Amino acid sequence: xPASPLLPSLDSPHRRKGEQTAERxxxxxxxxxxxxxxxxxxxxxxxxRVELRIPSLYNHFPSKDALYAAVLxxxxxxxxxxxxxxxxxxxxxxxxGAVIERxxxxxxxxxxxxxxxxxxxxxxxxxxxxxxxxxxxxxxxxAGEMAETAPGAGRWAPEQLPLxxxxxxxxxxxxxxxAPLYQALNxxxxxxxxxxxxxxxxxxxxxxxxxxxxxxxx
Amino acid sequence: xPASPLLPSLDSPHRRKGEQTAERxxxxxxxxxxxxxxxxxxxxxxxxRVELRIPSLYNHFPSKDALYAAVLxxxxxxxxxxxxxxxxxxxxxxxxGAVIERxxxxxxxxxxxxxxxxxxxxxxxxxxxxxxxxxxxxxxxxAGEMAETAPGAGRWAPEQLPLxxxxxxxxxxxxxxxAPLYQALNxxxxxxxxxxxxxxxxxxxxxxxxxxxxxxxx
Amino acid sequence: xPASPLLPSLDSPHRRKGEQTAERxxxxxxxxxxxxxxxxxxxxxxxxRVELRIPSLYNHFPSKDALYAAVLxxxxxxxxxxxxxxxxxxxxxxxxGAVIERxxxxxxxxxxxxxxxxxxxxxxxxxxxxxxxxxxxxxxxxAGEMAETAPGAGRWAPEQLPLxxxxxxxxxxxxxxxAPLYQALNxxxxxxxxxxxxxxxxxxxxxxxxxxxxxxxx
Amino acid sequence: xPASPLLPSLDSPHRRKGEQTAERxxxxxxxxxxxxxxxxxxxxxxxxRVELRIPSLYNHFPSKDALYAAVLxxxxxxxxxxxxxxxxxxxxxxxxGAVIERxxxxxxxxxxxxxxxxxxxxxxxxxxxxxxxxxxxxxxxxAGEMAETAPGAGRWAPEQLPLxxxxxxxxxxxxxxxAPLYQALNxxxxxxxxxxxxxxxxxxxxxxxxxxxxxxxx
DNA sequence: GATGAATGAGGATTCATTCAT
DNA sequence: AATGAATGAATCCTCATTCAT
Numbered sequence: 036x037p038a039s040p041l042l043p044s045l046d047s048p049h050r051r052k053g054e055q056t057a058e059r060x061x062x063x064x065x066x067x068x069x070x071x072x073x074x075x076x077x078x079x080x081x082x083x084r085v086e087l088r089i090p091s092l093y094n095h096f097p098s099k100d101a102l103y104a105a106v107l108x109x110x111x112x113x114x115x116x117x118x119x120x121x122x123x124x125x126x127x128x129x130x131x132g133a134v135i136e137r138x139x140x141x142x143x144x145x146x147x148x149x150x151x152x153x154x155x156x157x158x159x160x161x162x163x164x165x166x167x168x169x170x171x172x173x174x175x176x177x178a179g180e181m182a183e184t185a186p187g188a189g190r191w192a193p194e195q196l197p198l199x200x201x202x203x204x205x206x207x208x209x210x211x212x213x214a215p216l217y218q219a220l221n222x223x224x225x226x227x228x229x230x231x232x233x234x235x236x237x238x239x240x241x242x243x244x245x246x247x248x249x250x251x252x253x
Numbered sequence: 254x255p256a257s258p259l260l261p262s263l264d265s266p267h268r269r270k271g272e273q274t275a276e277r278x279x280x281x282x283x284x285x286x287x288x289x290x291x292x293x294x295x296x297x298x299x300x301x302r303v304e305l306r307i308p309s310l311y312n313h314f315p316s317k318d319a320l321y322a323a324v325l326x327x328x329x330x331x332x333x334x335x336x337x338x339x340x341x342x343x344x345x346x347x348x349x350g351a352v353i354e355r356x357x358x359x360x361x362x363x364x365x366x367x368x369x370x371x372x373x374x375x376x377x378x379x380x381x382x383x384x385x386x387x388x389x390x391x392x393x394x395x396a397g398e399m400a401e402t403a404p405g406a407g408r409w410a411p412e413q414l415p416l417x418x419x420x421x422x423x424x425x426x427x428x429x430x431x432a433p434l435y436q437a438l439n440x441x442x443x444x445x446x447x448x449x450x451x452x453x454x455x456x457x458x459x460x461x462x463x464x465x466x467x468x469x470x471x
Numbered sequence: 472x473p474a475s476p477l478l479p480s481l482d483s484p485h486r487r488k489g490e491q492t493a494e495r496x497x498x499x500x501x502x503x504x505x506x507x508x509x510x511x512x513x514x515x516x517x518x519x520r521v522e523l524r525i526p527s528l529y530n531h532f533p534s535k536d537a538l539y540a541a542v543l544x545x546x547x548x549x550x551x552x553x554x555x556x557x558x559x560x561x562x563x564x565x566x567x568g569a570v571i572e573r574x575x576x577x578x579x580x581x582x583x584x585x586x587x588x589x590x591x592x593x594x595x596x597x598x599x600x601x602x603x604x605x606x607x608x609x610x611x612x613x614a615g616e617m618a619e620t621a622p623g624a625g626r627w628a629p630e631q632l633p634l635x636x637x638x639x640x641x642x643x644x645x646x647x648x649x650a651p652l653y654q655a656l657n658x659x660x661x662x663x664x665x666x667x668x669x670x671x672x673x674x675x676x677x678x679x680x681x682x683x684x685x686x687x688x689x
Numbered sequence: 690x691p692a693s694p695l696l697p698s699l700d701s702p703h704r705r706k707g708e709q710t711a712e713r714x715x716x717x718x719x720x721x722x723x724x725x726x727x728x729x730x731x732x733x734x735x736x737x738r739v740e741l742r743i744p745s746l747y748n749h750f751p752s753k754d755a756l757y758a759a760v761l762x763x764x765x766x767x768x769x770x771x772x773x774x775x776x777x778x779x780x781x782x783x784x785x786g787a788v789i790e791r792x793x794x795x796x797x798x799x800x801x802x803x804x805x806x807x808x809x810x811x812x813x814x815x816x817x818x819x820x821x822x823x824x825x826x827x828x829x830x831x832a833g834e835m836a837e838t839a840p841g842a843g844r845w846a847p848e849q850l851p852l853x854x855x856x857x858x859x860x861x862x863x864x865x866x867x868a869p870l871y872q873a874l875n876x877x878x879x880x881x882x883x884x885x886x887x888x889x890x891x892x893x894x895x896x897x898x899x900x901x902x903x904x905x906x907x
Numbered sequence: 908g909a910t911g912a913a914t915g916a917g918g919a920t921t922c923a924t925t926c927a928t
Numbered sequence: 929a930a931t932g933a934a935t936g937a938a939t940c941c942t943c944a945t946t947c948a949t
Contacts, residue, residue: 198448492933589807652813
């Protein structure tokens with residue numbers, strides 16, 4: 036029996052179009068939230084970017100906050116999965132180089148993500164905390180533990196280890212967050228493919244320098 | 254000769270009190286801008302924090318924008334002077350360790366500064382660009398040049414050098430910007446004196462690892 | 472073919488109601504701008520008069536300035552068309568009496584118009600100038616030319632003619648602008664139908680006196 | 690005995706300077722009120738024009754309203770005296786031409802006055818009414834009476850007479866109020882001495898045309 | 908007499924949200 | 929699903945005024 040027109044099947048054109056719209060809204064919102072932060076982004080801007088009127092946004096997301104959460108979730112999800120996979124792997128088979136490579140690959144396609152996260156980090160605030168408990172906390176907890184059990188960890192005192200992990204994290208994220216300023220200063224775009232390759236290499240070397248004994252595939 | 258009543262002397266009570274108030278406004282604004290960014294900070298919040306009514310703010314700063322610029326200028330000034338001094342020093346007498354120490358000392362007293370700068374960096378925007386040309390640009394220009402002529406520069410290809418400098422910069426700034434998130438996750442405050450000592454040490458080691466031949470006083 | 476729901480037909484209830492509201496806003500604004508001028512009129516007053524909240528005004532006009540411009544355009548349009556028609560008519564068929572009659576008829580229905588124009592005239596300012604070039608300038612230019620080619624023009628030196636035209640204009644407008652003061656002084660309302668008839672007659676006689684040879688139908 | 694420094698005589702430099710300041714404030718306020726009306730003029734503007742700070746204005750006038758009233762009084766006084774003198778003169782010795790000449794002379798020196806009055810007229814409102822009763826009312830009352838008893842009055846029906854007087858008044862005032870618009874349109878300044886001579890002449894002719902039997906000295 | 912600082916009231920405008928269509 | 933209209937709350941900012949100096 037074909038789906039009744041009143042109950043459209045999961046991928047009827049209707050539904051597809053609706054999801055497409057939601058996706059377009061997420062895209063627009065992601066770019067704007069990344070550039071201007073939550074407070075600096077108005078639904079008016081988002082709507083204009085999607086070429087919709089504001090109330091239409093409410094057909095897809097129940098509030099600005101929910102839209103923001105959705106943007107964050109969509110962006111952060113893949114990264115967390117990757118990290119979780121890495122953390123879960125047996126310690127011998129962890130290859131730092133591969134993770135760096137794959138994280139960079141994700142960020143290349145989602146260049147807004149680091150800025151988005153950085154905005155949240157700076158706010159350090161209420162909107163973030165709920166998501167933290169669920170997503171970031173375990174990963175960063177694992178990261179510390181990983182580092183502790185990692186071969187090269189001997190170089191750092193236990194209470195220094197989290198700080199070193201944070202340092203690496205900031206080097207990674209920083210390439211993206213610093214890009215617009217760099218461009219304003221020098222005219223160069225740090226986010227071209229060539230530059231991103233450089234950054235990947237630098238990141239590898241930074242990790243190699245900080246954790247001399249961690250295996251890293253060349 | 255007594256000061257004419259028409260031209261109040263430089264330290265008339267008026268002036269002194271006014272300057273004090275302006276300073277208090279700057280303090281309040283700095284904290285709020287750092288935490289919530291420009292768009293997320295309302296003059297209402299600032300005024301409440303200084304225990305003034307909103308219009309009084311306008312007796313000291315002509316607009317929110319001007320207040321923001323003043324906050325930025327006051328905060329960034331000393332750091333830039335320090336860096337400029339370092340950049341101007343003859344290359345043999347440059348001691349990376351000393352600079353790290355002194356930058357950290359400044360940031361310890363102005364803990365909002367890195368967040369402030371980070372917000373601006375993320376915005377990458379119009380409010381920043383004018384200041385950039387004047388202040389940051391020459392320093393970062395010098396930083397690149399410094400690194401090139403530095404003994405350890407040989408380790409990096411010329412086009413990689415700016416990226417490495419940026420990496421160090423991000424490690425430094427990142428300790429401060431990541432602090433609130435870290436606290437929300439783990440309950441630990443990264444900005445205690447003990448922790449900041451750790452970070453200083455880590456930063457030195459990062460620099461040592463990245464520029465193995467740069468002299469660094471222990 | 473039924474109208475698509477995405478493109479509401481020209482007289483959807485939405486549109487009709489919206490236009491009605493816009494018209495009511497224009498009415499209220501016209502009265503207030505006429506009485507108190509631009510600076511003296513607050514959107515709060517306008518909104519109160521239409522029984523709306525202030526932000527609703529922005530659903531119909533993007534700014535106070537735009538509302539003002541719309542008021543002016545709506546009011547001045549018909550008069551200018553009338554004058555343009557008169558100016559375009561062949562000189563023999565021009566009947567000063569008829570124009571006076573018809574201008575008075577318009578102003579009777581739009582009694583705020585003269586005050587509105589007078590406010591603008593006094594400001595002599597930036598808000599006016601753009602509209603002037605487009606609307607008023609050509610008409611007044613024609614007015615001068617008309618007067619020159621008119622039979623009675625011989626009475627006045629060419630450089631006096633514009634001044635005489637202005638004089639007539641001021642007599643006409645003055646009846647309306649002076650009315651509130653007159654009422655405050657004497658208690659009489661100059662804008663009753665009877666009084667307006669008088670004024671029309673006086674205006675005719677003034678024109679007859681100033682241009683003795685211009686044909687004027689009785 | 691010379692005036693003690695504690696009790697400065699009426700025209701001590703102290704007092705003189707004070708009065709001078711008040712006069713300068715009046716000048717600035719007159720120009721601004723004339724151009725922008727009461728609501729459109731801020732004390733900030735006035736103070737800036739006198740190169741004082743706002744609170745200093747309050748040393749000379751107790752409120753914005755009082756300043757406005759003072760501007761009006763200072764400007765209108767001479768005109769009213771002139772008219773009063775004319776009205777009081779025995780009817781045979783009245784010479785319309787002389788009055789026109791002298792009113793124009795006053796307005797030439799006080800070009801803001803007509804605009805000022807026109808603003809008030811348009812407001813027709815509360816700020817005006819108190820002054821009206823005292824100043825303008827009697828004069829206009831007399832004007833009507835004068836016109837009635839004047840030789841040429843026979844031309845007009847009694848109830849038309851006030852309207853005719855108003856017409857003349859508007860011709861006179863209109864030259865000044867229309868000037869800025871005219872200048873914006875044509876680039877010509879209507880308030881040059883030559884133009885004002887023309888206007889005086891036109892005004893005489895208008896009066897002559899409207900009151901053919903009124904004596905008017907050539 | 909002049910002014911810096913402070914402020915209550917109000918200015919225009921934006922924002923996120925709701926609802927009827 | 930899309931949108932015009934409406935709105936309470938909040939935005940930045942201006943204004944007239946006061947007061948201590």
